[in-house]
Amino acid sequence: MTGRNTADIPASTIERLPQYLRCLLELQSMGVPLVKSDRLAGLCGSNAAQVRKDFSYLGELGTRGIGYEVSALIEHISELLGVKERRRVAIVGYGKLGSALHGYAGFPERGFEVVALFDVDPAKVGCTFDGIRVFHVDEAPRVVNELGIDIAIIATPARVAQLAADAVVEGGVKAILNLAPTRLVVPEEVDVRQVCLSTDLQILSFRIAQQEGSR
Amino acid sequence: MTGRNTADIPASTIERLPQYLRCLLELQSMGVPLVKSDRLAGLCGSNAAQVRKDFSYLGELGTRGIGYEVSALIEHISELLGVKERRRVAIVGYGKLGSALHGYAGFPERGFEVVALFDVDPAKVGCTFDGIRVFHVDEAPRVVNELGIDIAIIATPARVAQLAADAVVEGGVKAILNLAPTRLVVPEEVDVRQVCLSTDLQILSFRIAQQEGSR
Numbered sequence: 001m002t003g004r005n006t007a008d009i010p011a012s013t014i015e016r017l018p019q020y021l022r023c024l025l026e027l028q029s030m031g032v033p034l035v036k037s038d039r040l041a042g043l044c045g046s047n048a049a050q051v052r053k054d055f056s057y058l059g060e061l062g063t064r065g066i067g068y069e070v071s072a073l074i075e076h077i078s079e080l081l082g083v084k085e086r087r088r089v090a091i092v093g094y095g096k097l098g099s100a101l102h103g104y105a106g107f108p109e110r111g112f113e114v115v116a117l118f119d120v121d122p123a124k125v126g127c128t129f130d131g132i133r134v135f136h137v138d139e140a141p142r143v144v145n146e147l148g149i150d151i152a153i154i155a156t157p158a159r160v161a162q163l164a165a166d167a168v169v170e171g172g173v174k175a176i177l178n179l180a181p182t183r184l185v186v187p188e189e190v191d192v193r194q195v196c197l198s199t200d201l202q203i204l205s206f207r208i209a210q211q212e213g214s215r
Numbered sequence: 216m217t218g219r220n221t222a223d224i225p226a227s228t229i230e231r232l233p234q235y236l237r238c239l240l241e242l243q244s245m246g247v248p249l250v251k252s253d254r255l256a257g258l259c260g261s262n263a264a265q266v267r268k269d270f271s272y273l274g275e276l277g278t279r280g281i282g283y284e285v286s287a288l289i290e291h292i293s294e295l296l297g298v299k300e301r302r303r304v305a306i307v308g309y310g311k312l313g314s315a316l317h318g319y320a321g322f323p324e325r326g327f328e329v330v331a332l333f334d335v336d337p338a339k340v341g342c343t344f345d346g347i348r349v350f351h352v353d354e355a356p357r358v359v360n361e362l363g364i365d366i367a368i369i370a371t372p373a374r375v376a377q378l379a380a381d382a383v384v385e386g387g388v389k390a391i392l393n394l395a396p397t398r399l400v401v402p403e404e405v406d407v408r409q410v411c412l413s414t415d416l417q418i419l420s421f422r423i424a425q426q427e428g429s430r
Binding site for chain 2: 014045080081103107109110112151177189196197198200203208209211
């Protein structure tokens with residue numbers, strides 16, 4: 001770390017860091033050692049000024065006229081995002097959505113390791129899928145604690161999502177990614193991100209309606 | 216409509232409308248005829264001033280001291296979001312994720328009807344699931360057009376997502392919800408929303424790292 005306080009980094013910059021990291025990893029895999037802000041901006045769908053501004057919060061990383069060192073940037077952003085060491089993740093609700101997420105290649109690539117699955121279906125509890133065991137949700141307080149799980153992804157039906165959240169919070173998760181279409185109530189220190197695909201569709205629908213109206 | 220120009224509504228207000236709509240539908244299902252801004256704010260995790268400000272863009276909808284009429288608000292927001300008439304949706308990529316989305320109860324509730332599925336797997340093409348047929352992606356330009364599909368949800372592997380997008384764009388979709396972890400290139404008039412769960416996890420991870428650092 002540069003010694004800068006990460007609390008000074010604007011939320012909008014943080015929201016863009018994962019995208020920068022993805023593009024930088026792509027460049028690294030192509031053997032590119034240095035990248036200028038305009039090229040990186042092109043890859044990320046941003047602009048060069050934005051890239052330079054965002055990176056200015058990360059410390060002295062670039063050299064004028066030469067660009068940024070790809071590997072140094074990857075190192076730095078990974079450290080900031082807390083994904084240098086792998087984060088242990090649990091998936092709660094192992095239906096179609098939960099199992100689709102378990103197979104999602106993006107997670108291990110980005111530093112997330114699924115280490116436990118939870119469900120209530122007796123046909124699944126005790127089974128292993130791709131080497132990962134399904135526990136009963138009632139065991140979540142113990143298992144989350146023992147395996148040091150930081151993040152739970154909730155992929156249950158909406159009506160049981162709060163129970164699932166309560167169980168993993170009791171086990172000590174620090175954050176929840178909620179895919180169930182319902183609002184969760186959790187202690188203040190637990191961070192929740194809500195993924196709501198219906199909301200995304202409605203926002204798209206609004207924009208279509210706007211376009212239709214303007215014709 | 217009130218005759219106000221929807222282009223004047225701030226993007227941040229639009230992002231909150233689906234959430235208001237969800238809460239209002241819950242209130243309606245409980246038989247609640249009127250709601251005050253503070254109660255609605257509590258349900259939506261917002262504050263009363265924000266609710267009043269957002270609704271001020273929608274016209275004269277509330278009465279001071281009495282509140283908002285739930286059914287009128289639902290009608291109004293649904294119309295704004297373009298979901299009064301059902302929007303026709305296709306799912307492209309019918310693997311685990313695609314089939315999980317097909318079964319997602321939130322879509323029909325919110326005014327979205329899945330009318331076609333696309334895949335390239337010969338074992339799936341020609342089959343019907345819950346009454347909806349799987350077409351080969353090559354047929355997308357024709358099928359999207361004939362069925363009047365407005366929105367495509369892309370749930371393919373990243374490496375074929377662009378091909379999938381090209382096919383549905385050729386058929387005339389107006390918007391794409393992209394769940395494949397890759398950036399799509401589409402004509403300007405097509406609206407794309409990117410859902411990236413790895414990014415959500417990384418943002419959560421950043422906040423955990425911040426908390427750990429501050430201890």
